[in-house]
Amino acid sequence: MIVENEHTDEFHQLLNNIINQNPISKPYLFYYQKLKSNQKYHQQIFNLIIQEFQYHTQTKLIFQDFSQIISQHQQIQSQIKLIDQIFKTIESSQNQSINKVLNQIYQTKVYNYKDKILTLFLNQFLILRQNGIDNKLLQLIAFIKSTQFCQEFKQSLIEKSIIFYNKFTSIEQLHQQYMVEEKIIELFQDTQLGSSLREEFSKVIARNLNDTPILLENMSQMKIYFELNQIIDSNILKGKIFDMVYQDMIKVINNENKQQIINNLFETKEYYEQKVSDLFQNNEKIKISLSSAIETAIQLKVNQLSEQLSSYFDQLLIKKQENKDFVKVQEKIKKTLELMPYFSAKDIFEHFYTQRMTRRLLLELSISQELETDILINLKQQCGDQYVRKAEEVLKEYKKCYQYQYQGVDVKLVVISQNSWTLKQDQIPKFFLKEQQQYFLESQNQELKQKILLWMLECSNCYVKGFKKYIFIVSAVQAMILDLFNNQKSYKAQEFIQISGLSKDEIIRNLIPLEKEKILILDQGTYSVNYEFESKKTHIKINQMQKIEKKEEIEENTQKLLHDRKYVIDASIVKIMKRDKQHTLQEIVNLVLKDLGLPIKVVDIKQQIEVLTEKEYLQRDQQDMSLFIYLA
């Protein structure tokens, strides 16, 4: 019950004016002084304030919609403030702070409507979130912060946000929403709520990134993908690029058409590098992923691919239409050399590269000797001395070419040491060009006289002056065959075999092109010269028959080299142990791998250590079983 008397009356009036937002007639100071003078009525006035305010909150406050609640809240807050200001004097140790009490009354009322308010505000949050940040959102947050159920709101907000996030199914949508979410999170700054929201949003982004396939041709989508990937600092893009490139590379290296493999490998690599540059800003992590995928794929068939790489080099260095543009060839060579580290079967590469280079040089097919030298220098740097030694020898010896004329025959020859000669071991029949062979031996200085010289058959070219105006460019065996027709008009194939001592295979292989080009006639098993032969050209180059056994030969050679690796590993182990006297098994493995740089398995090295232990080159230490000691 309100106790009204003359003293409290005006204050009652004042209060009502404040609460009902009516203008106040007298200045504050008036009331202030009045209060000060009427101290004994302080308690009464205090109670009055409480009662009026309580009545007001009970009856007048409505919690219907969001804007209303907000504006009400603001009104109440300013009212409390005003009341507090004016009635400050009646505060004493008996009366509690007006501010506190009034707020408590208000908050109690608010709390009673907690569930309704929470639902209202959470929905409002959702709406505001979709439309963007504005003042309303700030007010919402300010209001909630003042209530006693701020924690509950936060909890519900996280739950509702998760549901909201999970509705997104495309990265484009997420990308758009990201800016809004960032601003919201900023509002919550360093609080738990802020980091939880960020965490949940990132989870959804990650999930969507995982589910979205990579389509490199879709530029706009990829750019969004990349941005989102970077935003959440994830490894998803890196991982997907790896898988994509790896799968692609496996297809490339398993291609039926072996000739095209290296070429396709380069093209594929370039394609992806371009994409990484266009779409992903040449991001380091992704570039590394790309290289790693290529390297891993190559490792699956590293031995065969290393051999094929040497074939690829060969194709680039041979004189032909495609290689007429020297600058372009140099570029391609440069790019190819950059890829050398991936093809770690250097011993296999070296064998076939030397073989092919020797052939190129001797048949004078190489487009540039200087380029050959430059390549070797680069390979030496990249692979190490021991892998380039043979090729270097060949090149050096090739440059020291011998030329002479004897009995109407011009001879140009090259002397290559047997260690570096990787081609077939067949020799020219002794009777063929016997005088020229003899002459060379006799006219040589001491250096070559001490050595045994074998005249090799492979890669020997002959210019044979035939009938009429024709000059035939043929192999040595074909030259021998044509020369034999000087003695006899016709031969059977068997006779050639008998006279020369060469294999049937070799003779037939050389006869067939001669017959095909119509220089020889084959009639009932007998060969004779076709003097009717006609051609516009003077110099007739005979296309040689490709060796059918080439594929098997390559395989055989590769297998032999792989087997020889055992001895290479032995030598490396002994070298290391002799130098360092003792090492643990792991150390030996690491040192050998580093020394050789070949794709060897750890178990292979372990096996050779066992072999050497048995041969008593090494001994296991008595105390430490992982330590091996070199036995002098």
Add this chain to the structure above:
Amino acid sequence: MRSKPNQAQEDIMIKDLQRVIQLNDLQAREILNQTQWNLQKATNYILDIQKSGTKIEEQFNKYATKQSLVIDENGISQFCKELEIDLMDPVILYISYIFKSETMGIYTKFDFLYGFTILKVQSTSELKKVLKRLKDDLNNNKEILKSVYKYCFDFTKQKNRKDIDLPFAQGLWETLLTNTFPIMKQFLKYVSQIQEKDQKPISRDTYYMVWEFCVQIGEDLSKYDYKNGAWPTFIDGFYFYMFPHHKQ
């Protein structure tokens, strides 16, 4: 006390001793070690054994071949029968170890002379009485078992080779190690499933390492470091037999 002789000097002394009587390198080394590499003392010791070993010699002759030079398989079979032990009993390996016998399947006169003297017996029946003690020693004393195990590699090995064939190693593992090390049961399963074409001889290092494996790892294969450990590839093979999914 004379200073310890070097390798070359040792070899010379061993050869000298072998001129006195027919004994193998192992026995010579053992005796010289005991007499601090004093050739005279060693020689005296041998002569003493000979003098007091007539009964032992008689025992030897009962098993030896007609020429009385060595005891061969038949004799050994008889010997085991009288000891009432199986030919495959590990204790016979221990006895050979004590004899310091050189080759499996043969006992020389000095094997008996030396061995029986060390064991302080003069006949098979006396030897039978100490058999139980020997068996217990072998079963309970890991140091003794280790020495016998290591000794058996050379005992089994042929003179011109550095390794022993897998079936022989298998036999030794079964005889000597299965009773003490439960993991050997699985190990022998692994060995028996190796196909003939994949069977390779066992090197000394691998053989010794099998012992270490039993002692250091045993049943607890989780301790086996197949990646960084220095175990021989033969034992790695056992590990991958047990855990095929670890093989890469």
